Amino acid sequence: MSTVSAQPRTVRIGSRKSQLALVQTYWVQEQLQKHFPDCTFEVHTMSTQGDKILDVALAKIGDKGLFTKELEVGMLNKGTDLAVHSLKDLPTNLPEGLILGCVTERENPADALVVHEKHKDKQLETLPAGSIIGTSSLRRLAQLRYHYPHLEFKDIRGNLNTRLAKLDEGGYDAIILAVAGLQRLGMADRIHQVIPAEISLHAVGQGALGIECRLGDNEILQILKPLEHLETAHRCYAERSFLRSLEGGCQVPIGVNSTIENDQLTLTGMVASLDGKLLVKDIVSGHRESAEQIGIELANKLRNQGAQDILDKIFAEIQRG
The missing domain is CATH 3.30.160.40 (Porphobilinogen deaminase, C-terminal domain)
Incomplete structure (x- = not known):
């Protein structure tokens, strides 16, 4: 248990509305509540641009803050005190007045192969030529094309459940997702193969949560310390x-x-x-x-x-x- 100030206070946590974002944010809320039982931690949800535009490939939208901008505006306007992000979504240059206040312990940062039922006896290296692999990540796409030029690749958007449904309905032979996201949502049983780093190096920050807050808000920075x-x-x-x-x-x-x-x-x-x-x-x-x-x-x-x-x-x- 930690102490911050003599006065109990309400801390407002900004989060995206997706299932994975909320699982991550509620985990942060629970940890902070354990350390600071006298404070109240409220979750405030909002939709980001990346959540709203689902019919265009991410690379073509051209905004590095696709999943963070609205949350950052919330902090700068003092509507919220901190925001929980998948660290891989947080741009490396933050808006003036905001900082990365805390990085939590990382889950496995590797990429995972999730296959359609008909390929359950296959691995990435044994999928037949022309198999359609779904990914919205240029990083995954480029590395897999380098190692497996005989496979076909098709963009896939939507939250984790949407992507899995598209796979199960037969639109794809396999899709690539983050191991950490599947684990956090209790779907580790869908991981067919953890792709080795020799084949696919992971995204910057993948598997870790980044908690952003206002620069100079020392009380919030102190509150975040136990999670670092x-x-x-x-x-x-x-x-x-x-x-x-x-x-x-x-x-x-x-x-x-x-x-x-x-x-x-x-x-x-x-x-x-x-x-x-x-x-x-x-x-x-x-x-x-x-x-x-x-x-x-x-x-x-x-x-x-x-x-x-x-x-x-x-x-x-x-x-x-």
């Missing part, structure tokens, strides 16, 4: 620094993997072309306290190997529609 997981935070700071240095939003084919052992942080990063024909990948290690610098160093390494040219072509392609 330092190892996850260091790993995610390195990943976010790498992404920020390459000026990539969440809708570009940039993948990462990070580990910490004996205070040594190792970051792997990848940039790929949309057709999967070009892929550059490298690794940088250093002390965990130098997480941001490790990310910058890795970005520079990949840039020297042609990553910037790949990204410039992708941005031009997306803008052309």
Whole structure:
């Protein structure tokens, strides 16, 4: 149990309305209530632009704050005190006046293969040529095209239940989802295969929750402290620094993997072309306290190997529609 101020207060938590977002936000609410029983924690839900536009591929909408902007406006207007995000959805450059106040302990950040019943005896590498794989992520698309050029890929949007229904109805042979999302929703039994990092590096921040709040709101920052997981935070700071240095939003084919052992942080990063024909990948290690610098160093390494040219072509392609 922690104490913040002599006066009990009401803390307003902003959340998206999707089932996964609410599961994550209610978990945060429950943890905070345990640590601060004298405070009241209220959940305020809102729909973001990314929740409303479901008939256009994410990459074509072109807004890096698709799933966060409305929540951020709520905090800046003082309608809410903090917002819970899947950290992978939170842009690496935050609006003036807001900060990433806390990073929670990470679930498995890997990608998962979920298959239609007719392919239950198959793995990603044994799916027949021409199998239709659903994903809305350019990162997954580019890496899987690189490794499995014989597979077909088709955009899929909607919340997790909607995507699973589209798969089960036969619109796809398989879909790719985050292991963490399936686990948090109690659907781990749908994970047919955890895709190894050698095949698909995960999204920056995937599997962790990022709690955003107002800069200088020391009372809220103090309230968030018990939920901070330092190892996850260091790993995610390195990943976010790498992404920020390459000026990539969440809708570009940039993948990462990070580990910490004996205070040594190792970051792997990848940039790929949309057709999967070009892929550059490298690794940088250093002390965990130098997480941001490790990310910058890795970005520079990949840039020297042609990553910037790949990204410039992708941005031009997306803008052309």
